[in-house]
Amino acid sequence: MLCAGAVISGFPERGWSQPPAVAYAEANHDIDESLRQKLLDNIAAADSFVDHYEAEAWLMLMAGRMERFVDNPDQRFALLRKIHSEARRAELAPELVLAVIEVESHFNHYAVSPVGAQGIMQVMPFWKNEIGRPEDNLIHLETNLRYGCTILKHYMDRSNGRLAEALARYNGSYGSYRYAAKVMDAWERWR
Template sequence: MRSTLALLVALTLAVPALAQPQDAQEREALRSFLEDTISDADSFEDRYDAEVWLVDMSGRLTRFVADPIYRLELLQDIHAAAVQAELPPELVLAVIEVESHFDRFAVSRAGAQGMMQVMPFWKDEIGRPDDNLTLNKTNFAYGCRILQFYLQKENGRLHKALARYNGSVGSRVYSNKVYRAWSRHWRTDPLDWSE
């Protein structure tokens, strides 16, 4: 993948916070889900598909991340976490754009950290107090698994799952922001945004 990274760099140069669930059962279910699923994975099975996706997304990410090598490493980490959590990587990119504008050191008023704005209490909840939420791989693993949990809970309904992710159940303000980011900057394949 190192030579692919060099090729991609050359081609690229040419071309609100997660709320703690109020319901004790939901909180325990999410805690258990996170504990069971936080892990790393290499998500690209086909080299050609990897190169096409990375070059395409790298060009789109330029507005947020100037360094082409960091951009590609970031995209690899986002893709891996998204695929591991059975999420469209483009949806995760839209969430990150809305949550932090790709600032790994972002901290919300509520204390959520990193690109996906994960609340630090989750580290203690799953027995991993030493995890660093400003490390992208860690942040993406938590954020993607939390979003996966809420998508499963809401039977794939994106607006409702995103509202839960953001802690704004009953409102579509946050999910509409994610939808706009996805449709303007990250869309590749259709996603079902209907209720």
């Protein structure tokens, strides 16, 4: 794991005297120093990005968009890193996963639907028995993201990349595209 100093030291290679987040904070003095440090720490901890510049740009942009759902910056950055990592592992666009989560649970880790879907991505518990892991806790964030992203990727592959069809299958509403339309509308806001 890299420290924040390693992040900052990589910026001169790009011809910058300081990271863009630092320059932005200095130009806009209303940025909280502790928030700036949290961002630097989270960029350094992010392991699913091509480089630290991509991590900084994506985390800054998505953290601003996620603020209306998750107040605490520490929780926001940690959640974004986990979502990005699981989405990339499953070969999904992280912004699509963010859209699914927005529609499914509004980022509530403890959400349980009337039909029993659980967690941030609203995974149905029958999947645990289907794969022989009845002890898995679908409220656990990492477990829920792993299941949800894997299931969504499966439906993307099964639908030959047809997003509306894959989303309808994910939601269990195959044949109706109302849910898919909601997710695609949300995806526009995350891209």
